[in-house]
Amino acid sequence: MKKTQETERTQGIWIFGDYRNYFQNRVTLQLIAKGKELAGKLGTEVTVLVLGHQVHQFAMEYSAHGADVVMVVEHPALKTYQVETYTRVVAGLVEAWRPHIFLAGATAFGREFFPRLAKRLKTGLSADCVSLEVDPEHGWLIQTTPAFGGELLADVITPEHRPQMATVHPGMFKERIHDKTAVSRIVYPEVQVEADDRVQLVRSKPEQAQKGNLQDAPVVVAGGRGLGTKENFGMLFELAACLGGEVGATRPAVMAGWAEEDRLLGQTGKSVKPRLLITVGTSGAVQYTTGIQAAETIIAINRDPNAPIFKMADLGLVGEGRTILTLLLEKLRRRI
Amino acid sequence: MKFRESLISAHHNYLIDRMLTPGFLLGKADAKDDFWLLADVLLPEERAPFLCGRFYDPEGRFLVHLRGDQWVENPGGCRLQGSGDGFQILYPSGEVLLAVRTEVFTNGYLTRIQGKLYDRSGLLRVEPSFDSARVLDEAWHPLASPVRASKNS
Numbered sequence: 008m009k010k011t012q013e014t015e016r017t018q019g020i021w022i023f024g025d026y027r028n029y030f031q032n033r034v035t036l037q038l039i040a041k042g043k044e045l046a047g048k049l050g051t052e053v054t055v056l057v058l059g060h061q062v063h064q065f066a067m068e069y070s071a072h073g074a075d076v077v078m079v080v081e082h083p084a085l086k087t088y089q090v091e092t093y094t095r096v097v098a099g100l101v102e103a104w105r106p107h108i109f110l111a112g113a114t115a116f117g118r119e120f121f122p123r124l125a126k127r128l129k130t131g132l133s134a135d136c137v138s139l140e141v142d143p144e145h146g147w148l149i150q151t152t153p154a155f156g157g158e159l160l161a162d163v164i165t166p167e168h169r170p171q172m173a174t175v176h177p178g179m180f181k182e183r184i185h186d187k188t189a190v191s192r193i194v195y196p197e198v199q200v201e202a203d204d205r206v207q208l209v210r211s212k213p214e215q216a217q218k219g220n221l222q223d224a225p226v227v228v229a230g231g232r233g234l235g236t237k238e239n240f241g242m243l244f245e246l247a248a249c250l251g252g253e254v255g256a257t258r259p260a261v262m263a264g265w266a267e268e269d270r271l272l273g274q275t276g277k278s279v280k281p282r283l284l285i286t287v288g289t290s291g292a293v294q295y296t297t298g299i300q301a302a303e304t305i306i307a308i309n310r311d312p313n314a315p316i317f318k319m320a321d322l323g324l325v326g327e328g329r330t331i332l333t334l335l336l337e338k339l340r341r342r343i
Numbered sequence: 344m345k346f347r348e349s350l351i352s353a354h355h356n357y358l359i360d361r362m363l364t365p366g367f368l369l370g371k372a373d374a375k376d377d378f379w380l381l382a383d384v385l386l387p388e389e390r391a392p393f394l395c396g397r398f399y400d401p402e403g404r405f406l407v408h409l410r411g412d413q414w415v416e417n418p419g420g421c422r423l424q425g426s427g428d429g430f431q432i433l434y435p436s437g438e439v440l441l442a443v444r445t446e447v448f449t450n451g452y453l454t455r456i457q458g459k460l461y462d463r464s465g466l467l468r469v470e471p472s473f474d475s476a477r478v479l480d481e482a483w484h485p486l487a488s489p490v491r492a493s494k495n496s
Contacts (some may be wrong), residue, residue, distance in 0.1 A: 063356070063358070063363055063453050064448040064449075064451070064453070066351055066363065067351060067352070067353055067354075067356065067363075067448065067450070067451045067453075068353075068450060068451075070351045070352070070353045071353030071450060071451075077351055081361065099344070100344070103344035104344070185353070185450060186353060187353050187354045187387050187450065187451070188353070188354070188387055189352070189353040190350055190351065190352050190353070190365060190487050191350070191351050191353075192348060192349075192350060192351070193348070193349050193350060193351040193362070193363055194346050194347070194348050195346060195347045195348070195349075195361070195362055196344050196345070196346040197344065197345040197346060197347070198344070
């Protein structure tokens with residue numbers, strides 16, 4: 008496909024700075040690292056866009072983690088996120104600067120904001136990507152995303168519209184180390200900001216934090232529908248406690264009420280990178296395995312010897328989850 | 344679309360004209376007979392801002408030549424007063440000439456400077472603006488590396 012006039016005139020990789028819950032939410036830093044890799048292949052720069060009020064700390068963090076340019080729009084009306092206000096401001100910036108690629112994390116924020124922005128810009132968006140690459144010859148962003156209910160991984164391109172937009176699942180890429188010697192350019196566009204007066208924030212309260220941080224846990228013990236009952240699933244909590252880890256769950260286990268939504272792993276939940284992951288009674292559907300594929304060592308327990316989960320496990324145990332968990336816990340209790 | 348541009352350091356920045364910068368120079372550094380202000384770039388191991396400058400009062404009378412946390416000259420009888428997060432330079436009357444506060448982040452620092460600074464003609468060169476300072480009628484020069492280091496080498 009030939010380059011159109013529109014595609015010829017765009018340049019740069021932009022990343023939306025999602026700094027909410029910053030020190031736990033690392034997705035923007037992960038995207039900067041990936042963006043730098045892609046920018047190297049395209050011969051361009053990475054710009055991180057930050058909207059808000061008193062956001063200096065986050066601008067500095069993005070510089071430290073590799074941004075070539077930090078673009079800041081500071082205004083009191085941006086302190087509280089309102090989707091229409093943010094969409095209007097960012098759409099104006101994109102139309103003025105014309106980035107080639109625009110990325111955001113597939114967080115609750117990104118999943119609401121980015122599709123609205125893509126529609127406003129009349130361009131395509133691939134959601135919840137698990138991989139990104141570029142074709143330097145054509146300037147395409149190759150966006151790999153689960154498709155057809157997770158049965159396939161599809162490579163998607165946006166050949167003739169710009170920017171090429173994608174949201175990426177947290178945990179897919181590794182962030183760069185914080186470099187306190189970094190110095191970047193910082194740009195302050197002169198933008199008219201008007202709050203959306205159709206919506207008024209009445210009150211906000213922070214969501215109750217989990218007792219542990221699943222995404223930082225060195226050990227994760229995860230369970231699925233194959234465990235059969237809530238009581239069986241409950242054994243995972245004791246196993247996690249013995250191993251100094253956290254508990255994760257598949258979508259069927261969460262929907263059965265065996266675990267809170269916060270513990271969901273996979274495409275629509277969290278991604279984890281533990282040193283050890285033990286997964287019990289999970290079949291290995293791609294919607295789940297996208298959340299665990301970065302674990303260093305995976306031990307799978309399932310009564311079906313043909314379960315797809317065994318293809319990605321380092322060690323597989325074929326048997327009833329409850330039986331194996333009971334034996335394992337007996338051994339561990341004696342050692343503690 | 345119009346925009347303004349500066350530099351940003353991962354370690355320490357000053358906030359001036361609503362922009363971050365690792366360091367900046369206003370006027371001619373080390374000028375012996377007029378106003379200048381240097382907010383120098385900090386080295387990675389430094390945490391406190393390094394300010395130098397020659398300050399005058401609204402009538403154009405020379406007040407003080409500051410270098411870091413010490414006077415080079417102080418004919419105006421100004422006082423240096425520390426505070427928990429920075430310091431202030433006070434007129435003999437106790438009025439604040441310059442207030443410097445540093446905010447500590449998890450991985451870095453941000454220094455805000457506030458005050459009314461005049462030159463030898465009594466012209467206002469810097470004034471308070473929101474939570475920092477605004478430079479009047481001229482551009483300041485962003486710095487990416489310490490001026491102290493280049494002078495000492």
